[in-house]
Amino acid sequence: NAGVTQTPKFQVLKTGQSMTLQCAQDMNHNSMYWYRQDPGMGLRLIYYSASEGTTDKGEVPNGYNVSRLNKREFSLRLESAAPSQTSVYFCASILGHFSGNTIYFGEGSWLTVV
Amino acid sequence: KNEVEQSPQNLTAQEGEFITINCSYSVGISALHWLQQHPGGGIVSLFMLSSGKKKHGRLIATINIQEKHSSLHITASHPRDSAVYICAPDSGGGADGLTFGKGTHLIIQP
Numbered sequence: 001n002a003g004v005t006q007t008p009k010f011q012v013l014k015t016g017q018s019m020t021l022q023c024a025q026d027m028n029h030n031s032m033y034w035y036r037q038d039p040g041m042g043l044r045l046i047y048y049s050a051s052e053g054t055t056d057k058g059e060v061p062n063g064y065n066v067s068r069l070n071k072r073e074f075s076l077r078l079e080s081a082a083p084s085q086t087s088v089y090f091c092a093s094i095l096g097h098f099s100g101n102t103i104y105f106g107e108g109s110w111l112t113v114v
Numbered sequence: 115k116n117e118v119e120q121s122p123q124n125l126t127a128q129e130g131e132f133i134t135i136n137c138s139y140s141v142g143i144s145a146l147h148w149l150q151q152h153p154g155g156g157i158v159s160l161f162m163l164s165s166g167k168k169k170h171g172r173l174i175a176t177i178n179i180q181e182k183h184s185s186l187h188i189t190a191s192h193p194r195d196s197a198v199y200i201c202a203p204d205s206g207g208g209a210d211g212l213t214f215g216k217g218t219h220l221i222i223q224p
Binding site: 031033040041042043045048050056057058059090092094096101102103104105106107108 | 145147149155156157158159162200202207208209212214215216217
């Protein structure tokens, strides 16, 4: 099925551990995003990628790194997890920013750092 | 950065009622997305519109680009419409191109 595939769905980490959230889309989209969603805060952008090999910091990039090695995949890495990174993470993609283009989201990754 | 205001933040209504959710933003945009998120669930796109009105089933979205305002209407509301509705003004690519409202929590009681 076409769409955005995001893994893992649930993860519990200990403080200081590292992990990578994987995201892949099969719709040939150029723009990809990583967001975190916290109660009362809405969706906040962590990193954005306009195309393969390019990434830009968003509103809350500290503690995260990203990689866009090809057009399909955009991964998010937590090098040394902290309790403040407990959140729900969403990957998203869109073909372009003009009328008729839908934004697609992954199903979300629930991350708890203890 | 686009400042996005959604209202109301929370809304509880009875089944069958006509629902309106409003979204105002501060910076000119090329289009606006309306999104739906069920409790504990993923986020799905309902509409992307750049002018006028769009209708999908019982959902209607309108936008006034000059007034920087959009509305989402639900006719004949049903308990399955209970969800968070999020507006997202889209001013193009880049890290600041897409911004999100904090969402409207809608509960439809049978």
